[in-house]
Amino acid sequence: MTRVPLFLSIAVSAALVTTLTGSTRADDVRRLPVSEYRDKMKAGWLGQMAGVAWGAPTEFKWTGAVIPKDKMPAWKPEMINGSFRQDDLYVDMTFLRTLEEHGLDVSIRQAGIDFANSGYPLWHANKAGRDALRSGIAPPDSGHPQFNKHADDIDYQIEADFAGLVSPGLPNTAIALGEKFGRLMNYGDGLYGGQFVAGMYTEAFFEKNPEKIVRAGLACIPEGSQYAECIRDVITWYQENPSDWGKTWQKIEDKYNRNPDYRKASCEGLKQGSLFNIDAKINGAYIALGLLYGRGDIDRSIRISCRAGQDSDCNPSNVAGVLFTTLGFSRVPDKFKEKLDESQYWSHTSYNFPKLIAACEKVAREAVVKSGGRIEKDASGEEIFVLPVQQPKPSKLEQCWAPGPIANSRFTPEEMAKIKPPTEEPPK
Numbered sequence: 001m002t003r004v005p006l007f008l009s010i011a012v013s014a015a016l017v018t019t020l021t022g023s024t025r026a027d028d029v030r031r032l033p034v035s036e037y038r039d040k041m042k043a044g045w046l047g048q049m050a051g052v053a054w055g056a057p058t059e060f061k062w063t064g065a066v067i068p069k070d071k072m073p074a075w076k077p078e079m080i081n082g083s084f085r086q087d088d089l090y091v092d093m094t095f096l097r098t099l100e101e102h103g104l105d106v107s108i109r110q111a112g113i114d115f116a117n118s119g120y121p122l123w124h125a126n127k128a129g130r131d132a133l134r135s136g137i138a139p140p141d142s143g144h145p146q147f148n149k150h151a152d153d154i155d156y157q158i159e160a161d162f163a164g165l166v167s168p169g170l171p172n173t174a175i176a177l178g179e180k181f182g183r184l185m186n187y188g189d190g191l192y193g194g195q196f197v198a199g200m201y202t203e204a205f206f207e208k209n210p211e212k213i214v215r216a217g218l219a220c221i222p223e224g225s226q227y228a229e230c231i232r233d234v235i236t237w238y239q240e241n242p243s244d245w246g247k248t249w250q251k252i253e254d255k256y257n258r259n260p261d262y263r264k265a266s267c268e269g270l271k272q273g274s275l276f277n278i279d280a281k282i283n284g285a286y287i288a289l290g291l292l293y294g295r296g297d298i299d300r301s302i303r304i305s306c307r308a309g310q311d312s313d314c315n316p317s318n319v320a321g322v323l324f325t326t327l328g329f330s331r332v333p334d335k336f337k338e339k340l341d342e343s344q345y346w347s348h349t350s351y352n353f354p355k356l357i358a359a360c361e362k363v364a365r366e367a368v369v370k371s372g373g374r375i376e377k378d379a380s381g382e383e384i385f386v387l388p389v390q391q392p393k394p395s396k397l398e399q400c401w402a403p404g405p406i407a408n409s410r411f412t413p414e415e416m417a418k419i420k421p422p423t424e425e426p427p428k
Contacts, residue, residue, distance in 0.1 A: 029373070030169050030206060034383040037168050037364065039328040040205050042357050044165045047324030048092075048317045049083035050075075050336045055306040055313035056082065062309035064257055064275030066249060072303055077339040085347045088317045091126065091155075092162040093349045093356065094118050095181045099166065100359045104173075104366050108180050112139040113415060115184050119422040120348040124267065124278060125155035129185025136416055138409040140183040143191070145265065145403045152190045152265035152400040156182040157280045158314040160194030161321050164201020166363040168385060171220050171392040173367050174198035179395060186280075188265070188400040192221040193280030196231065197287070197318050199392065204325035210291040210301075211235070213322060222397040230256055230281045234288040245293040245304055252289070252308075256282040265400035276310075283311045290319040298323055298333065348422075 057073050083089060098106055098114045116133035125143070128150045132142040145151045156178065163177035178195040186194065199220030200213050207213055218231045233255065237248040256262045257277050266279050277283075286308035294301025301323055305316040324332055342353035351359065364385075368375060373387045398404055411419070 028389060030387045030389060032168055032205060032385040032387060034361075034375070034385060036328065037205065037385060038357065038361055039330055040325050041165050041168075041360050041364070042353075043327055043329040043332055044161065044201060044204070044321045044325040045089075045353075045356060045360075046080075046329060046332060046337060046340070047320035047322070048089055048161055049080055049086075049340075050324070051302055051305075051315075051317035051320030052086045052088045052313045053079045053081075053083045054302055054320075055316045056086070058306060058309075058312045059314075060276065060278075060310065060312070062312065063277065064253060065309055066246065067307040067309055067312065069307070072307055075299070075335065077335050080336060080340050081344060084344050086313075086317075087120065087122065087126070088158050088314055090120055090346045090349050091118075091122075091159040093346055093351050095159070095177075096162045096166070096356075096359055096363065097350065098181075099363045104363070104370055106180070108139045108183065109409075109411070109415065111180055112142060112184055113411075113418050115181075116419045117421055118348065125150035125153040125185040125190060126159075129155075133184070133411075134419060134421065136411050138411045138415070140187075141406050141409045143183045143185050143187050144406050145187055145400045146406050148185065148187070150190075150267045151185070151187040152280060153186070153267055153278050154190075154193065154280045154283050154311055154314060156184075156186040156191060157193030157197055157284060158311070158317065160198045161201060161318065162360075163194070164198035164204075165325070166360055167198070167202050167367050168205040168364060169202055169387040170367055170371050170373075170390060171199050171202045171216070172390050173371055174202050175220050175392065175395060187403060188398045189225055189227040190280045190400065191395065191398075192225050192227040193284045195220045195395065196227065196284060197322075200291075200322045201325055204322050208296065208326045210294065210296055210323075211238075213326070214288050214291055216392075219392045220394055222394045224397045225399065226262060227281050227284060230262075230285050231288055234285050234292065238289075238292040242293075245289060248289060248293070249308055252282060252285045256285060278311060283315050286310065286312075286315045287318045290316065291322065294319070294323075296323065296326075298336075 112133050128148040129142045132147045163174045167173040182191040182194045196217040200217035203216035237251050241247040286305050290301045290305025302316040305319045306312045345352045368385050376384045
């Protein structure tokens, strides 16, 4: 073997980095082949489908209690197609459609009009937000606690996956999308839950270690929020009891379900003597619980997040979406995709699987360029996303029980004329 002098080796390495990245610092950018992005993004959607379909029979049947092992449904491959009528997915797609049609610079008011025109059934913060929009209260006030008594609920958390899936390695893009779409119906911890989830997705394109992914999501939300406190607690309790998720579940239950200091903006539940809890925090804790204790094992991660209870289909949907993204569609076990009907459309959307993937890629390409990245081709002609390394910049700290002032935002008569909710499924 011919030995190259050290100084020459260093010079060649520096030149190579300059050629590949346009910089002499290798950590300035991260590179993601577009084909790999597409494979991972498609897997992220499939994971959401698998998690929500698996957990659907258990949703809110166990509150303040762990689902017994023998009550956990068995996975059957044909279950995957049950997710085409789940709000965990079709609400995401309303927001994706807005981005596909109007681009990343779309105004929050246009996003509100599009959401107001959705025709599917909704609950909690989503319903309250859409009702406010239809009555003329424009965003961000539609998500403000003065007009939305569910603003701390789970809603944006369960539908923020799209924001991470169109923002590979770009946490600040995902955070900004939360400011645009999360404020249609949420505020404070309700908003941060979605930004936490989306932030995990952005890192899942590059990282497989679940704890690092959870920490990446945590870095996307304000440190002083109760939501951040909750995720930090779960990480700490996991480190204290790495082999017993039940002990950590009990600590979550004691602090975030039974302590009124952490239920100050709960829409219902503890105040009425019930342990029902649709608050974003405790359900976000169950997402982190599944990821940390699952240690990358898909079945174990989904089961843990589901058996934790409360919103036990939404939480495993987020967990599986993130985990599947780390793998890519091509590496997901066959039992989750062998019965998938890619031609079927999601309820009240214009998307089947091929159209969904194409729309995501279109938006992601715009996100890469707008973030200061670029799209290159390698020697073989394969496209590569060249992505700037971003330090997350969380939104400002707000909490629902002590909200800031309203924006006094109202739709104009011209905007109200555009709000015409459909009464039937849109044409395919």
